[in-house]
Amino acid sequence: MTLVSIGDQVKEGTYPFHSRFRHAVNFLCDKQLISVVSEEIGDGPLNIVIRDFEGQSATHEPAPLMITANTVVLGSNRFEFTDQDYYRSAVALDNWEPRLFHHNLAVLAEELQTASSPKSLAFLLDEQRTTNFRPGFERAFTDQIRRGVYQMMNGHLLDGVRTLRGCGLGLTPSGDDFIAGLLIGLNLLQQLRGQDYQRIANDVFRTARAGNIFSNSFLDLARRGLLFGRMKDLVLALMHESEETVRKSAARLMAIGGSSGADLGTGFLLTVRGQMGVS
Amino acid sequence: MNVAGQIRKGAYFDSVTLMRVGTEITALPGVIDAAVVMGTKSNRAILNSSGLLSAKFDNASDTDLLVAVKGETETATQSALAAVDGLLKKAINTITTGGESRPSSLAGALNLIPGANLALISIAGRYAGDEAMRALENGLHVMLFSDNVPLEKEIALKKFAQRRGLLVMGPDCGTAIINGVPLAFANVVNRGNIGIVAAAGTGLQEVSCIISNAGAGISQAIGTGGRDVKQEVGGIMFLEGLKALAKDEQTRVILLVSKPPHKDVLRRIEKLAKTIRKPIVTSFVGASTQEDRPSTLEEAALIAVALSQGKPRDEVASRLVARDKEILRTAKREAGKRKRNQKYVRGLFSGGTFCAEAQVLFKTLLTGVYSNAPVGNTKQLRDSLVSQKHSVIDLGEDEFTVGRPHPMIDYSLRNRRILVEAADPETAVILLDVVLGYGAHPDPAAELSGVVRQASRKVSVVCSVTGTNHDPQNRGRVEAALRKAGAIVTPSNAAACNLAGQIIRYRERK
Incomplete structure (x- = not known):
């Protein structure tokens, strides 16, 4: 195994084991969640990417994760790293072309509508997708989401956040992923318009934050404009790249989780298109 | 009805696992609805509004995993809850032991199954060609289920495959049966000695089912995708499929199914067919009829059955004539029930081949036929959503399927249209195809019965x-349910179209 990258928000310390998934092992200390992940998951502000890492194949609980100024110690494995191994999670935008950007947003919308998981929030972009949800819990869930988004679009942003937070399927519920996308979108709008949306973002985060540490971690990073690798690639593709690259980046985003990537993408898209009542 | 729940504290499973387990629980016998969700306040509210909230959940926290089940009976509910542990463990263990590893690339898949010799590809068309x-x-x-693969790519794939002695079934190939294994949308049919090459998916399903229901069986059913027999592609895979069946020892009769191939392609097919010793039956829906060629998919299938059993093909025609007399009797009876201004047929098809066959059959029975996918002299509908006179609609066309599941899976659009057409005072007959098999809706009878009634x-x-x-749906049960709801059920699309057309003709004579 070799270390591929370490997120720029990873701080020195000892992190006890928290949980394990198929491509990730999570460690938690003082509400900071660090994930050791395979290349399949990729870069993130709080990710340590290890080549040939197998998250869930181990049967024993791993020893705590130890991080110093230039080493990561994971059980019997020791990885050294330098400044060059850091993954820089902020996106600096320059020389963007509005027409290209808006064209690429339409491409992203198309990808979400045609290629995202049937149970993603892309039904907010294409009403016909609601037929993918079974009657009962799933349809009640889509009603709740619609209610929350309607509130947001009509000037009641925080009410909408309250309606969406913790709502839906998945370890990070769909509503939380949507809000994370909104926060990322706000950060992008801030840079594009030169307006200060940080207070709104902070309010959204405080309202959305609840007991789910995964969601909280994700939301906090989004609030601060710190992006995981696939999202950063998508934002840069939207600003500068061809339609083909946007489609590929969108596909990589939508491959995250059951529908998490697509849910985040939907929240991001609606925000950046100015539909979330943020002027 | 019974609702029960479980709380799992400190249980962390990734989203894919949770969604998968939720789906599996809902599919258990006697389960009406289920949810596996984090215990957030929002989710508890949704559980409440969907009738899944258990009192156990009152003190759940955001990080608790809630399992809620609504079952037809308490036994069903409790059985489902008892299965949850196993489902969660299976989801984890299959990952840790590699029992059901999920490779994320072709290379990974080949590592897992080194002996694999066929890839079924179903991803967005713009990526599918490269894969x-x-x-x-x-x-x-390769079986290429994906559509929207560029034409140049299709040609390049097929030429490459041809040089390597490989098959490319598709693009837009929805069905095949290879060595007895149904692929994608396919039916469970008998194995036997009739081999099929088809550039028409529902055409393949229709003939393979008729063959099986008649007591014969299928050796191989090779789909090629509809574009294969057009001039540009030149019938590359149609011809390769025909060659493969000619060599296949289990195949004694060959059946070819397609909409009319381009004349150059037809010439190549006929030239190749002359070199093959096995009997070949062709059904090119919409081609000009020749005396020795069957006029319907049903007739072609039955001829193939007769030949496979060493019987003369003539007996099929006489059997169908007798059956058609019965159809006329039924048509006369139905025509008598309709009001004076009810004069049109409205065909609502999930299968494109059936829509085409309907138009071909209506050519001799009716005048003024419109379609959103016209064949021959049929006129183009101005608006696919609004019928004109006699209308036959292919609900599998793009205007109906962009962003939504295919009508063979999702009946909601067609159901709405059935009611619209029934409410039209000029409609006399609604004509439907119901396609069963893997991939199709699991309970079409339940979906359709209400609107049919x-x-x-x-x-x-x-x-x-x-x-x-x-x-999986059991044809006998579906037919019985549809009859109970008031439909007249026929054993083939051709019979249904004939009946619908004859009802109108009787109406016109009144």
Whole structure:
């Protein structure tokens, strides 16, 4: 195994084991969640990417994760790293072309509508997708989401956040992923318009934050404009790249989780298109 | 009805696992609805509004995992909850032991199954061509379910495959049966000695089911995708499929199914067919009829059956003539029930081949036929959503399927249209195809019965059911349910179209 990258928000310390998934092992200390992940998951502000890492194949609980100024110690494995191994999670935008950007947003919308998981929030972009949800819990869930988004679009942003937070399927519920996308979108709008949306973002985060540490971690990073690798690639593709690259980046985003990537993408898209009542 | 729940504290599973387990629980016998969700306040509110909230959840926290089940009976509910542990463990263990590893690439999949010789590809069309080429380069045959693969790519794939002695079934190939294994949308049919090459997906399903229901069986059913027999592609895979069946020892009779190939392609097919010793039956829906060629898919299938059993093909024609007399009797009876201004047939098809066959058959029976996918002299509908005179609609066309599941899976659009057409005072007959098999809706009878019952109060509802009793949906049960709802059910699309057309003709004579 070799270390591929370490997120720029990873701080020195000892992190006890928290949980394990198929491509990730999570460690938690003082509400900071660090994930050791395979290349399949990729870069993130709080990710340590290890080549040939197998998250869930181990049967024993791993020893705590130890991080110093230039080493990561994971059980019997020791990885050294330098400044060059850091993954820089902020996106600096320059020389963007509005027409290209808006064209690429339409491409992203198309990808979400045609290629995202049937149970993603892309039904907010294409009403016909609601037929993918079974009657009962799933349809009640889509009603709740619609209610929350309607509130947001009509000037009641925080009410909408309250309606969406913790709502839906998945370890990070769909509503939380949507809000994370909104926060990322706000950060992008801030840079594009030169307006200060940080207070709104902070309010959204405080309202959305609840007991789910995964969601909280994700939301906090989004609030601060710190992006995981696939999202950063998508934002840069939207600003500068061809339609083909946007489609590929969108596909990589939508491959995250059951529908998490697509849910985040939907929240991001609606925000950046100015539909979330943020002027 | 019974609702029960479980709380799992400190249980962390990734999203894919949770969604998968939720789906599996809902599919358990006697389960009406289920949810596996984090215990947030929002989710508890949704559980409440969908009738899934258990009192156990009152003190759940955001990080608790809630399992909620609504079952037909308490036994069903408790059984489902008892299965949750196993489902969660299976989801984890299959990952840790590699029992059901999920490779994320072709290379990964080949590592897992080194002996694989076929790749079934179903991803967005713009990526599918490259993946198909990768599969071919690795020596695999390809079934390309994806559509929207560029024409140049299709040609390149097929030429490459041809040089390597491999098959490319598709693009837009929805069905095949290879060595007895149904692929994608396919039916459970008998194995036997009739081999099929088809550039028409529902055409393949129709003939393979009729063959199986008649007591014969299928050796191989090779789909090629509809574009294969057009001039540009030149019938590359159609011809390769025909050659493969000619060599296949289990195949004694060959059946070819397609919409009319381009004349150059037809010439190549005929030239190749002359070199093959096995009897070949062709059904090119919409081609000009020749005396020795069957006029319907049903007739072609039955001829293939007769030949496979060493019987003369003539007996099929006489059997169908006798059956058609019965159809006329039924048509006369139905025509008598309709009001004076009820004069049109409205065909609502999930299968494109059936829509085409309907138009061909209506050519001799009716005048003023419109379609959103016209064949021959049929006129183009101005608006696919609004019928004109006699209308036959292919609900599988793009305008109906962009962003939504295919009508063979999702009946909601067609159901709405059935009621619209039934409410039209000029509609006399609604004509439907119901296609069973893997990939199709698991309970079409439940989906359709309500609207058929409603519609049949005003119009004649004529349904063909394509399937076998071994299909997951069970053809016999579906037919019985549709009859109970008031539909007239026929064993083939051709019979249904004939009946619908004859009802109108009797109406016109009144």
